[in-house]
Amino acid sequence: MFNPESFPQDNQEEVPIEPVQEEPKEKKISRRDFLRRSVATLGGTVIASRFGGEANLGALENKEPEKKDLSEVMKEIEKKRREDYFAIKKIFAQSRKIKELKDKTTYLTEEFGDAGFLPRVVFNLERIPEILAKIDKAIELGAENIFVDYENPGDLTLGEELSMYSEGWQYLTKDQKLEKCSEVKFEEFSNETESQVKNALQKKYSSQWLSGTVGRIVLDKNTSDAGGSHGANPFTSNPALSKIAGREGEKSTIRVLSNGESLEEIIDIINHELAHSNDWNSSLLLSMPQRVEFLHDATRAFIGTKEFHSDYVPKYNNSEDKNYKYLKVTEYWAEAVRQCMAQGPENYKQTNPTEYALVKKWFDIINDIKE
Numbered sequence: 001m002f003n004p005e006s007f008p009q010d011n012q013e014e015v016p017i018e019p020v021q022e023e024p025k026e027k028k029i030s031r032r033d034f035l036r037r038s039v040a041t042l043g044g045t046v047i048a049s050r051f052g053g054e055a056n057l058g059a060l061e062n063k064e065p066e067k068k069d070l071s072e073v074m075k076e077i078e079k080k081r082r083e084d085y086f087a088i089k090k091i092f093a094q095s096r097k098i099k100e101l102k103d104k105t106t107y108l109t110e111e112f113g114d115a116g117f118l119p120r121v122v123f124n125l126e127r128i129p130e131i132l133a134k135i136d137k138a139i140e141l142g143a144e145n146i147f148v149d150y151e152n153p154g155d156l157t158l159g160e161e162l163s164m165y166s167e168g169w170q171y172l173t174k175d176q177k178l179e180k181c182s183e184v185k186f187e188e189f190s191n192e193t194e195s196q197v198k199n200a201l202q203k204k205y206s207s208q209w210l211s212g213t214v215g216r217i218v219l220d221k222n223t224s225d226a227g228g229s230h231g232a233n234p235f236t237s238n239p240a241l242s243k244i245a246g247r248e249g250e251k252s253t254i255r256v257l258s259n260g261e262s263l264e265e266i267i268d269i270i271n272h273e274l275a276h277s278n279d280w281n282s283s284l285l286l287s288m289p290q291r292v293e294f295l296h297d298a299t300r301a302f303i304g305t306k307e308f309h310s311d312y313v314p315k316y317n318n319s320e321d322k323n324y325k326y327l328k329v330t331e332y333w334a335e336a337v338r339q340c341m342a343q344g345p346e347n348y349k350q351t352n353p354t355e356y357a358l359v360k361k362w363f364d365i366i367n368d369i370k371e
């Protein structure tokens, strides 16, 4: 079952990433441009936007675009919207999968209530069928622009929502994931430590794991603590909220609090924090259904495990506070990855089959390794 090709080993060479073939890109226009142009099309209809004041700003700055430019832009937008629509529809057509997803969501809500993560993990599960139904109706009525709400033609948010949901819900291909990877910046490390840490991490991890979500790894020596933290601006780093804000998710930063730790200890801390950045909540490479499945997997593994031992993560206790239970699952995941990397996957598979299976499954999904 262990496939050395699909799981990093300590002595494995980093596979060089081939440059992603640039597809001919559709002409990019900003959301404000889009709204401005749409406003022009609709003869200055007042836009009721649920996304805040930007729509009004667009209306205020309304300038008459050239006729030719406008129709081309609208065609491009419409093409993209239709692609989004079919992609989402395809996901929702798999009713068995959606049923499973709903069951998992219900289970997770019972376990954890609204413990911080749920709004983004289960983001818009209920809203999507409503949007698809509206678009179905628009198509049935022969609408030229399917993103214009037939019941409320002045409201342009349907298209906005559709593309936002489509970004949140579509499964990324390996190439799309690689496109999101950029080199991690190391800060405050000595040159020697930086190259040693880099070297060690590149042997263990793919670019998706190392830099799909993380942008910086910072060493903080002005501390009496040892440990680490990870995170980014909670607004922009939240993929779901970022979409609402119309921004790209900001990469997260790992801080290594060091009080004279050895190289091995520093790498141990980074392994743990990298796992946090690559979880159901923080990863920028997962779709909404995958986030639900991931958290569900981690929770079930933690509840069922007999092999997991950690001084740091207390055992799961069903009667405890929901926020606390959620926090424990989060730390369970990070510690499982850290232990797996410290022991080596082959050893960990023997000592901790439950955790190994969890780590391997989500490692492969984030890396997009086909079984």
Ligand SMILES: [Zn+2]
Pocket: 272, 276, 330, 331, 334
């Ligand atoms: Zn942690």
